[in-house]
Amino acid sequence: MAKKAALSKAMTKSEILADLSETTELSRKEVASVIDGLADIIERHVKKRSVGTFMLPGLLRIKVVATPARKAQKNVPNPFRPGETMDVAARPAGRKVKVLPLKKLKEMAK
Secondary structure (H helix, E strand, O other): OOOOOOOOOOOOHHHHHHHHHHHHOOOHHHHHHHHHHHHHHHHHHHOOOOOOEEEEOOOEEEEEEEEOOEOOEEEEEOOOOOOOEEEEOOEOOEEEEEEEEOHHHHHHOO
């Protein structure tokens, strides 16, 4: 595949589908079903009680990180108004999704 010029604005979903269908010589419906299938695979990897990581080889890794619960605090110094105190609400434990670039993607950005 030949390298293409850099883009001046982000592509829409329909533009991405059209470009991929042209590049891969597949129909737009087939490309759309591949992308939907990839989304389903990612969902199965990151949902609760699953592996928690998904890797698209060479491009990116998606992982789920557990965030601990935080207790409520009273009379904490306010970082925005020195001399004042504030109350910090409790926060339940949760899960965050992190997307990490891999080597090929980092090289593409150079």
